[in-house]
Amino acid sequence: MKFPVPHDVKGKTIPGTEGWERMYPYHYQFVTDDAERNQYEKETFWFYDGLHYPEPLYPFDTIWDEAWYLALSQFNNRIFQVPPVRGVDHRIINGYVYISPVPVKDPDEIGRRVPNFMERAGYYYKNWDELEAKWKTKMEGTIAELEALQIPRLPEVEDLRVVTDGVGESTAYHLLKNYDDLINLGIRCWQYHFEFLNLGYAAYVFFMDFTQKLFPSIPLQRVTQMISGIDVIMYKSDDELKELAKKAVALEVDDIVTAHREWADVKAAMAGRRHGDEWLAAFEKARYPWFNISSGTGWFHTDRSWNDNLNLPLDGIQTYIGKLRDGVAIDRPMEAVRAERDRVTAEYRDLIDNDQDRKQFDELLGCARTVFPYVENHLFYVEHWFHSVFWNKMREVAAIMQEHGVIAEIEDIWLLRRDEIKQALWDIVTAWATGVTPRGTKTWPAEIEWRKGVMQKFREWAPPPAIGIAPEVIQEPFTIVLWGVTNSSLSAWASVQEVADPDSITELKGFPASPGTVEGKARVCRSAEEIRDLQEGEILVAPTTSPSWAPAFAKIKACITDVGGVMSHAAIVCREYGMPAVVGTGHSTRVIKTGMTLRVDGSSGLVTIVQ
Amino acid sequence: MGSALMAEEVRLAPGIDSRAPKVCMFEDCNKDSVPLVGGKCSSLGELINAGVRVPPGFAVTTAGYAQFMHEGGIQAEVNALLEGLDHDDMDKLEAASSAIREMIESRPISIELEDLIAEAYRKLSVRCYLPAAPVAVRSSATAEDLPGASFAGQQDTYLWIRGVDEVIRHVRRCFSSLYTARAIAYRIRMGFPHEQVAISVGVQKMANAYTAGVMFTLHPSTGDRSVIVIDSNFGFGESVVSGEVTPDNFVVNKVTLDIIERTISTKEICYTADLKLQRSVAMEVPAERQNIQSLIDDEITELAWMAKKIEKHYGRPMDIEWAIDKNLPVGGNVFVLQARPETIWSNRQKAPATTGATSAMDYIVSNLLVGKRLA
Numbered sequence: 006m007k008f009p010v011p012h013d014v015k016g017k018t019i020p021g022t023e024g025w026e027r028m029y030p031y032h033y034q035f036v037t038d039d040a041e042r043n044q045y046e047k048e049t050f051w052f053y054d055g056l057h058y059p060e061p062l063y064p065f066d067t068i069w070d071e072a073w074y075l076a077l078s079q080f081n082n083r084i085f086q087v088p089p090v091r092g093v094d095h096r097i098i099n100g101y102v103y104i105s106p107v108p109v110k111d112p113d114e115i116g117r118r119v120p121n122f123m124e125r126a127g128y129y130y131k132n133w134d135e136l137e138a139k140w141k142t143k144m145e146g147t148i149a150e151l152e153a154l155q156i157p158r159l160p161e162v163e164d165l166r167v168v169t170d171g172v173g174e175s176t177a178y179h180l181l182k183n184y185d186d187l188i189n190l191g192i193r194c195w196q197y198h199f200e201f202l203n204l205g206y207a208a209y210v211f212f213m214d215f216t217q218k219l220f221p222s223i224p225l226q227r228v229t230q231m232i233s234g235i236d237v238i239m240y241k242s243d244d245e246l247k248e249l250a251k252k253a254v255a256l257e258v259d260d261i262v263t264a265h266r267e268w269a270d271v272k273a274a275m276a277g278r279r280h281g282d283e284w285l286a287a288f289e290k291a292r293y294p295w296f297n298i299s300s301g302t303g304w305f306h307t308d309r310s311w312n313d314n315l316n317l318p319l320d321g322i323q324t325y326i327g328k329l330r331d332g333v334a335i336d337r338p339m340e341a342v343r344a345e346r347d348r349v350t351a352e353y354r355d356l357i358d359n360d361q362d363r364k365q366f367d368e369l370l371g372c373a374r375t376v377f378p379y380v381e382n383h384l385f386y387v388e389h390w391f392h393s394v395f396w397n398k399m400r401e402v403a404a405i406m407q408e409h410g411v412i413a414e415i416e417d418i419w420l421l422r423r424d425e426i427k428q429a430l431w432d433i434v435t436a437w438a439t440g441v442t443p444r445g446t447k448t449w450p451a452e453i454e455w456r457k458g459v460m461q462k463f464r465e466w467a468p469p470p471a472i473g474i475a476p477e478v479i480q481e482p483f484t485i486v487l488w489g490v491t492n493s494s495l496s497a498w499a500s501v502q503e504v505a506d507p508d509s510i511t512e513l514k515g516f517p518a519s520p521g522t523v524e525g526k527a528r529v530c531r532s533a534e535e536i537r538d539l540q541e542g543e544i545l546v547a548p549t550t551s552p553s554w555a556p557a558f559a560k561i562k563a564c565i566t567d568v569g570g571v572m573s574h575a576a577i578v579c580r581e582y583g584m585p586a587v588v589g590t591g592h593s594t595r596v597i598k599t600g601m602t603l604r605v606d607g608s609s610g611l612v613t614i615v616q
Numbered sequence: 617m618g619s620a621l622m623a624e625e626v627r628l629a630p631g632i633d634s635r636a637p638k639v640c641m642f643e644d645c646n647k648d649s650v651p652l653v654g655g656k657c658s659s660l661g662e663l664i665n666a667g668v669r670v671p672p673g674f675a676v677t678t679a680g681y682a683q684f685m686h687e688g689g690i691q692a693e694v695n696a697l698l699e700g701l702d703h704d705d706m707d708k709l710e711a712a713s714s715a716i717r718e719m720i721e722s723r724p725i726s727i728e729l730e731d732l733i734a735e736a737y738r739k740l741s742v743r744c745y746l747p748a749a750p751v752a753v754r755s756s757a758t759a760e761d762l763p764g765a766s767f768a769g770q771q772d773t774y775l776w777i778r779g780v781d782e783v784i785r786h787v788r789r790c791f792s793s794l795y796t797a798r799a800i801a802y803r804i805r806m807g808f809p810h811e812q813v814a815i816s817v818g819v820q821k822m823a824n825a826y827t828a829g830v831m832f833t834l835h836p837s838t839g840d841r842s843v844i845v846i847d848s849n850f851g852f853g854e855s856v857v858s859g860e861v862t863p864d865n866f867v868v869n870k871v872t873l874d875i876i877e878r879t880i881s882t883k884e885i886c887y888t889a890d891l892k893l894q895r896s897v898a899m900e901v902p903a904e905r906q907n908i909q910s911l912i913d914d915e916i917t918e919l920a921w922m923a924k925k926i927e928k929h930y931g932r933p934m935d936i937e938w939a940i941d942k943n944l945p946v947g948g949n950v951f952v953l954q955a956r957p958e959t960i961w962s963n964r965q966k967a968p969a970t971t972g973a974t975s976a977m978d979y980i981v982s983n984l985l986v987g988k989r990l991a
Contacts, residue, residue, distance in 0.1 A: 220842035372976035
């Protein structure tokens, strides 16, 4: 299994992007001028984090990468002291993020970390429910602060109140301060994001690991099935759409809902109709907080929320109305999922040969089930609710920068790093205070235009799935479960990488995530916008899926993703619906084209391009 | 000589008196019938009573064997021939063995026993809607559970036997297999009186196998009890059991009955019934069929379901022979021919998977320290 070394990749700068490094934090670069760091980088195995970064990273969007780089690493290494592993190191090449878990190499040091980990992580596992309740309060408080945060426009002249109240502070100061507050709230919410997550994943990983020791042939999808059927709020947004579909049918306004593709038209047509207002009121009520759900993973500013594009929830509601009219049950079959979960769990448990193993199995299963709601629900709070509000607050900052001529378009702000934005705001407020033109009006628009060109070139580049030499052992729980890094996935990625012509590929191998075999037409969807084109019975091919894609699963008969392990969203939902899924194929959206006929074998993880 | 012989009969098959049936149908047997009908027939009876589809048949019981051996005075002659033999003297053992076997295989059996067998065979043929149903004739030993006992030659199986005379001839061949030179030597060495061993013979409707093979209710290479592993080839199962071909291999999840692995091999030969010769012959698998799956998925699922049921009935991992009958319609054509407890993994003391950790926390820490191999 061969992957390129860092500097071979780095050495081949895409023509026209020279100097791209300045778009990202300096410590994210592979280096050649520091012998020690260079040696470390060469000896380390880096894999491309396509789960979170299917697209090259905009300079501003680096914020979440920095946030999780810090948060995950600090919890692993400084707070809980996971004995054999420190944090997860990051690098960037052509806008794509490469990561690598950092091991603790000295056995004595590992030994010294054990008692700390036992005490600290043990405390969290023991007091999980209580700490989780506390977490929810902290997180909701942080979101409330974010929602209340003002991004003030700079007035021509300050309000008289500033004088009469003796305020002694200008709007300029509040703009700078509130921008800082906005960024800090973002970093804070990511601190909370990782408070429990590593421990949650560790509980998962080792339940899986133990079950596989007992039953070497058990498919991972059966292990995760034993932790399925637990109610989590992550799916509540989708449930709201189902309720709205049912209500539309009950109030006999479903024909209006399905008559238009644009939400504005539905809303207008609803106005004069009997029960129209009642349904619109229910729709408005569902929006808070449930439409604060991103149409993507929530990691990119491009992932707009349902609130930002009401056509997306509308499309979902229309799908469900269609199902209701066909007499198809739309509620997730939770009773059946639980009954099957209990049957599968009990049968495996009965096959365990001795009491000691059975006791261990019970303990680990109990632990995995305890952590499950957090592992799912944190996504709604952080990546969806918080982020959806956050991106729009940033757009308010952008509006001020646009007003002062530093950027041409609101969406240009994402081409600046957060510290560059802070500088530009200083430029703006001091020029405003002084009564001159900000310097940035001449420098930033040109730089942004150049960066746009660079981003486009980055997009056309295919990042290698991994760089460096693959290790024999990985201790980082995340890397295994979430990113699906194993020897077989790495070699599958490597072999596809070696094929020069993607058109010659007829087979892709991924994780068998949900069993069954079907054949059908492919629909490649890179964004939630594109899922509106999905036809009934197609096979969804996506970089990765997120909860706001849930209505799509009511239409498709199988799902394939580039990135993800057996606990990824696509895997979980397909298992619930009982349709095949192959995840973590590495390259499916690059190789497969819409309209191709595919055979998806969710039991073996093989995707075949039939024609 | 009657009374003395009766006494011997009681000794040779404890619990069976002179009124014990000489012939009995499989469905009348169960796990407690071993002294009367041997391990194989009693297990077939047990399976039938557990609701597993087994080709019908009957057993010539140990009482039937005893009657044959004593009524014609064969046992006395046999004993005389064995008198003074040394278990090391292979030449003499071989000579005695062939004399005894020839005698057993040539002596007529009593009209009473012949009628009983013929009637059972007739009933079986009627039940199969066949004139002179083809049957497999197999010995079914009673002594399999003797510590270290080995009765080589007893596992002889005669396939595709038709007509009552042929059945009786092969029943006698099974009887005579108790007197192979090795078996005699073994008994002498172990000090078992020859007249205390007995044998039963199973006469079972031949499954006219399109495909057949074996399956285990655990993974033979890892001992994983959550799977059923099936080996299959076209034709009768002999090619699979004997290892003459590399069979197709399927791994089925025991809990969900999903097929989780399939390996299709090149299968060059198979055994089938030669209708002209009326016997089982080896033949080359036609080239176009050599690399195709020898079992369809529905059959795999049904076999796995049956295996699961059998394991549940016996409460332990099992080793099963099966066949798909080509003369019967889908839905009633999958048969179990034999089921016995799996011994290799079941007799091995398996270490617990847990390393003594009991709390989830202890387990997580001890395994974090080891890390996850990227295998």
